[in-house]
Amino acid sequence: MTGLEARVRRLEAIEEIRQLVSRYALALDSRDIPALVSLFVEDVRTHDGRVGRQALAEWFDPVLRPFGTTFHLVGNHVIDFVDEDHATGVVHCRPEHEVGDLWVVMPMQYWDRYERREGHWYFTSRSPHVFYAADVQENPLKVPGRFHFPGNPFIHKADLPERWETWQRFWGTDTEEGTA
Amino acid sequence: MSTGDLEARIARLEAVAEIRSLPARYAQHYARCDPDALADLYTDPVTLRTGERGSRKSLRQVFAGSCTPADGVRMAILHVGNHIVDFTDEDRAVGSVYCRAEVQRGNGSFFHQAIHYGDHYRRRDGVWRFERQRDHELFYGAPAGSRPNGLPPANWPERDVGTGTFPGSRRRDTSRPGS
Numbered sequence: 001m002t003g004l005e006a007r008v009r010r011l012e013a014i015e016e017i018r019q020l021v022s023r024y025a026l027a028l029d030s031r032d033i034p035a036l037v038s039l040f041v042e043d044v045r046t047h048d049g050r051v052g053r054q055a056l057a058e059w060f061d062p063v064l065r066p067f068g069t070t071f072h073l074v075g076n077h078v079i080d081f082v083d084e085d086h087a088t089g090v091v092h093c094r095p096e097h098e099v100g101d102l103w104v105v106m107p108m109q110y111w112d113r114y115e116r117r118e119g120h121w122y123f124t125s126r127s128p129h130v131f132y133a134a135d136v137q138e139n140p141l142k143v144p145g146r147f148h149f150p151g152n153p154f155i156h157k158a159d160l161p162e163r164w165e166t167w168q169r170f171w172g173t174d175t176e177e178g179t180a
Numbered sequence: 181m182s183t184g185d186l187e188a189r190i191a192r193l194e195a196v197a198e199i200r201s202l203p204a205r206y207a208q209h210y211a212r213c214d215p216d217a218l219a220d221l222y223t224d225p226v227t228l229r230t231g232e233r234g235s236r237k238s239l240r241q242v243f244a245g246s247c248t249p250a251d252g253v254r255m256a257i258l259h260v261g262n263h264i265v266d267f268t269d270e271d272r273a274v275g276s277v278y279c280r281a282e283v284q285r286g287n288g289s290f291f292h293q294a295i296h297y298g299d300h301y302r303r304r305d306g307v308w309r310f311e312r313q314r315d316h317e318l319f320y321g322a323p324a325g326s327r328p329n330g331l332p333p334a335n336w337p338e339r340d341v342g343t344g345t346f347p348g349s350r351r352r353d354t355s356r357p358g359s
Contacts, residue, residue, distance in 0.1 A: 008189050015196055022262035026276055029319075030347040069328075069343075071294040071319045073261045073280050094280075096294065103327040136327055 006084075013087070016121045017079055017114050021091050024123070025072035031064055033057050041115055041122045047154070066151045068098035085116040096136075097149075104149050106133040109160065130158045192267070198308045199265050199301050203277045206314070207258035215243035223302055227312040239313065255284040265301075272311070275299035282324070289340065294319035296346040318344030 001009070020039055027035040037044075037053040037060070045051055046059040076092040089112040097104045111127040132140040133149040140146055146158040161167045202221060209217040219240035228234045247253050262278035277297040284290045298315030301308050320328040321341035334342030 005186055008186060008193070011193050012189065015193065019264055022264045022276070022278075025262050025278065026264060026347075069319055071278070071280075073259070073278050073294070075261050098329055101327075101329050103322075103329055137325070 009084070010081070013081070013116065013121060014079055017087060017089065018077055020114065020121060020123060021074050021077060021089075021110075021112075024126075025074055025093070028064065029070050029072055033060050033064075036060060039123055041117060041124050044124065063154050066099065066153060069096075070098070071096045079114075087114045087121075088112060089114060099150060102135045102150070104133055105136055106149060106155075107131045128155055129160050129163065130155060131160045132158050195267075195273070195303065195308060196265055199273060199275065200263055202301065202308065202310060203260045203263060203275075203279070203297065203299070206310075207256075207260050207279070210243075210246075210253075210258060211256045213247040213253070215240050215247070218243045222310045222313075223304060226310070227300075229313045229315070242313075249286070251285050251287040251289075253283060254286050255282075257282040271303040273301045273308075275301060283340070285340075290324040291321055291340050292324060293321040293340065294344070317346035317348075318342075319346050320344045 024036065024039055027033075027039070034057070037056045040053060040056060042053060043051055044053060044056050046055050048059060050056075050059070072093055072095045074091055074093045076090075078090045079087055080089070081087045089110070091110045091112060092107075093110060094105065094107050097106070108128055108130040111129060113124040114121050115124045116122075130147065132143065132146040133152070133155075134140040134143045134146070135148065138148065147156070149155065162173075205221055206218065209221070219236050222236055222239055224236035225233045226236055226239055228239070245252075259280045260277060261280070262276070264276040265273055266275075267273045275298070277299060279295040279297060281293045281295055282290070283293070296315075296317045296319065298317070299310060300312040302311035303309075316336070318334055318336050320331070320343055321334050321336070321339070322328040322331065323341055328341075328343065331342045334340065334344060336342075336344065
């Protein structure tokens with residue numbers, strides 16, 4: 001492969017990975033589960049230890065039922081390449097969810113892994129990490145654990161920014177200081 | 181890999197970059213209340229939401245009419261996010277765009293909306309533009325500081341706030357005619 005071709009391939013990869021994230025959001029908000037799972041590699045591993053897109057579809061179904069209207073707005077997307085066929089990403093997402101009489105906003109990040117198979121890029125995994133979850137009329141800082149999302153079947157806590165080691169070191173809350 | 185193939189791939193990347201800029205430019209010109217710049221983002225003629233073909237000039241009047249009346253838009257904060265682009269051929273593409281808007285009207289109302297745009301892009305004379313008036317659907321609209329839950333339908337553009345029609349149960353067909 002010439003140098004120029006490698007550069008074009010890299011630009012195409014970035015574009016395709018960026019669109020994976022937008023396609024995921026649209027498929028999720030549309031509750032289009034076949035489209036959603038088609039964005040993942042064929043041998044995707046589910047969070048409950050199974051393999052394959054069908055298993056992923058079965059995993060998603062109950063996870064997406066406890067809310068009405070949802071709106072997954074995405075923004076900043078950092079993409080780092082491991083090699084020509086593997087990359088990682090961090091994506092900002094500000095989803096809103098109709099949860100009964102509540103409107104729950106949950107600013108978060110997805111920590112992603114991507115892989116190219118037969119010329120196209122797919123997710124191998126997505127891991128959500130939440131800053132807070134709160135009804136629009138609540139002050140997130142007054143919510144216990146900064147997490148109020150009744151009935152969320154998959155995400156149960158906020159772990160950002162405290163999870164970052166750099167954050168812990170900056171504020172002196174790392175294990176060397178003796179905190180749990 | 182031939183030079184021609186490589187050139188075609190680069191041309192496609194350039195097309196995507198140009199297309200990606202269109203929703204951002206739209207948001208910028210809308211916020212600046214610049215109907216001329218907004219109209220210039222469209223082909224001439226352009227397909228209107230009614231399905232009819234109209235002139236770019238007539239579309240300009242529509243944009244001018246959104247800022248000027250007493251209850252027109254004063255401040256529009258349009259945060260554009262997700263953007264899917266699918267090419268139907270070398271000179272045509274369709275797009276799906278998410279936007280979170282916070283809008284103030286001259287009558288004092290201040291509301292936020294979660295918007296989905298359905299776009300049709302066309303390259304003519306080397307320039308990519310919107311070929312149709314953008315499909316604009318709400319997930320919802322709500323007054324600032326309020327929940328959208330339980331609001332009556334907005335039936336946009338009749339009302340700024342209320343439940344929306346997207347994604348709804350409608351067919352996701354990229355060749356859907358206007359309205």
